[in-house]
Amino acid sequence: MPAIQRGQVDRIAPGKWRLRYYLPDGSRKSKQPFPSKSAAWTWYRENVEPLLSGGSVALEPITLAEFVPLYLERHAASVRPRTIATLKERLPHALRAYGNVPLRDLEKMSGEIATWQARLPERSRYGIVQSLRQTLEAAVRWGYMSKNPAKLAGRNRQLAPRGVRAFTRDELDAIAAELSPRYQPLPKFAASTGLRPEEWQALERRDVDRRAGVLNVLRTVSDGEVVELGKNSRSRRQVPLSERALAALDALPPRLDTPLLFPAPQGGLLNLDNFRRREWAPAIEASRIAEPARIYDLRATFASTAIRAGVPIFELAKIMGTSVRMIELHYGSLLDGAAAAIANRLDAYDNEHVPPYTTEQSV
Numbered sequence: 001m002p003a004i005q006r007g008q009v010d011r012i013a014p015g016k017w018r019l020r021y022y023l024p025d026g027s028r029k030s031k032q033p034f035p036s037k038s039a040a041w042t043w044y045r046e047n048v049e050p051l052l053s054g055g056s057v058a059l060e061p062i063t064l065a066e067f068v069p070l071y072l073e074r075h076a077a078s079v080r081p082r083t084i085a086t087l088k089e090r091l092p093h094a095l096r097a098y099g100n101v102p103l104r105d106l107e108k109m110s111g112e113i114a115t116w117q118a119r120l121p122e123r124s125r126y127g128i129v130q131s132l133r134q135t136l137e138a139a140v141r142w143g144y145m146s147k148n149p150a151k152l153a154g155r156n157r158q159l160a161p162r163g164v165r166a167f168t169r170d171e172l173d174a175i176a177a178e179l180s181p182r183y184q185p186l187p188k189f190a191a192s193t194g195l196r197p198e199e200w201q202a203l204e205r206r207d208v209d210r211r212a213g214v215l216n217v218l219r220t221v222s223d224g225e226v227v228e229l230g231k232n233s234r235s236r237r238q239v240p241l242s243e244r245a246l247a248a249l250d251a252l253p254p255r256l257d258t259p260l261l262f263p264a265p266q267g268g269l270l271n272l273d274n275f276r277r278r279e280w281a282p283a284i285e286a287s288r289i290a291e292p293a294r295i296y297d298l299r300a301t302f303a304s305t306a307i308r309a310g311v312p313i314f315e316l317a318k319i320m321g322t323s324v325r326m327i328e329l330h331y332g333s334l335l336d337g338a339a340a341a342i343a344n345r346l347d348a349y350d351n352e353h354v355p356p357y358t359t360e361q362s363v
Contacts, residue, residue, distance in 0.1 A: 007019050007020055007044050008020045008021070009034075009040045009044075011037075012033065015035060016032065017034040017036060018032035018033065018034070018040070019034065019044055021044060021048050023048075039077035043077060043078060046074065047141055047142070050142075050143060061103070062103055062144055063103065064094065064095060064101055065099035067103060067135070067139055068095065071135050071139070072087060075087075080223070080227075081222070085223070087131050087134075087135070090132075091131050091132065091135065098116075103139050106136075106145070106149055107145045107146060107149050108149070110150075110152035113149050114153040123159065126157070126158045132150045133148065133156065136149065136150050136151075137151070164297075164330065164331055165297040166301045166304035166305070167289075167298070167301045172187045174287035175289060176188065178282065178283035178287050179279055179280075180279060182253050182265070183262070183279055184251070185248040185249070185251040185252050186200075186248075187298060188244055188248040188251075189245055190298035190299065191298045191301040192242050192248060192302065193239050193241070193245050193302060194303060194320045195299065196235075196321075197272055197295050197296060197299075198220045198222070199217055199220050200261070200262055201220075201262065202219040202226045202269075203262065204260055205259055206259065207261075208249060208261075212238075213241050214238040214240055214241060217235065217237050217238070234322065234323070237319070249261070255267065275295075280295055300331070303327070303330075306319075
């Protein structure tokens with residue numbers, strides 16, 4: 001029997017490793033990043049070697065409650081801590097229902113899982129079921145199960161996103177007036193750039209390129225820490241700086257004790273929960289802005305303004321660091337009203353670029 005080929009692990013950056021390997025069909029695959037060389041080899045042994053040997057080794061029966069910690073430990077080697085935290089928040093719903101059930105018995109219970117799924121809270125159902133599906137899919141890959149009953153239970157339908165709330169300029173000014181002076185430019189800036197809260201939290205002065213008129217989005221905040229965005233990440237991008245965005249930057253109180261544009265009062269990284277509780281919520285109440293009025297709605301305000309201005313959704317998706325599908329999903333109701341603005345842009349272009357017509361007929 002020929003020896004099973006081993007993969008190749010190499011370091012791509014400090015603290016980041018890449019695994020490359022061949023599948024039985026000869027196709028070459030890669031997976032990254034791993035936090036260590038050993039983590040890459042562990043993933044290879046558990047996920048690739050069974051495929052190369054034509055199957056998986058028979059494993060001892062294990063319950064869902066016993067498998068979940070194993071899955072979270074292995075999965076943590078290749079994902080951000082926030083992903084694991086989210087799984088830990090969602091999986092207890094399934095553990096309460098099926099924690100003591102052996103996985104080999106659970107794979108025959110797709111009907112029971114369908115009933116359980118239907119009784120979950122509507123707003124949180126999708127995430128809870130998706131976490132169970134993801135966990136059991138790993139159990140199938142690793143040989144603990146032969147099929148995924150959570151997938152066989154039926155479609156996991158995702159609810160339509162919450163309605164879009166776009167602030168008017170008067171509302172932005174009213175909110176800003178009730179914030180502390182250090183944060184008064186924030187509503188105008190966020191509504192003029194479309195950045196996610198975790199992106200403007202990590203912004204530094206060096207990210208502003210006034211000569212080019214752009215803002216470089218290179219970092220984000222995850223689990224209270226600043227994380228560099230990968231070079232291939234859609235979120236890593238350049239955002240054009242409008243006059244309103246520049247005016248907001250000019251209005252920021254000068255500080256020499258921190259490179260951050262929107263730091264905490266003491267100069268460190270802003271805690272968004274504290275900001276929401278101490279600044280945003282009181283400002284919304286004092287300004288008498290109709291609720292819900294979320295911080296994330298500042299991003300929606302940018303999208304709404306851009307769509308009304310006739311910005312094509314492909315360009316908008318690129319600026320906002322997301323996909324066209326997500327723009328259509330979250331802001332589809334606004335796209336219907338953008339037809340007039342797009343038509344006006346087409347008319348303006350036609351009027352400025354009249355084609356050279358001739359009365360001569362071709363022979």
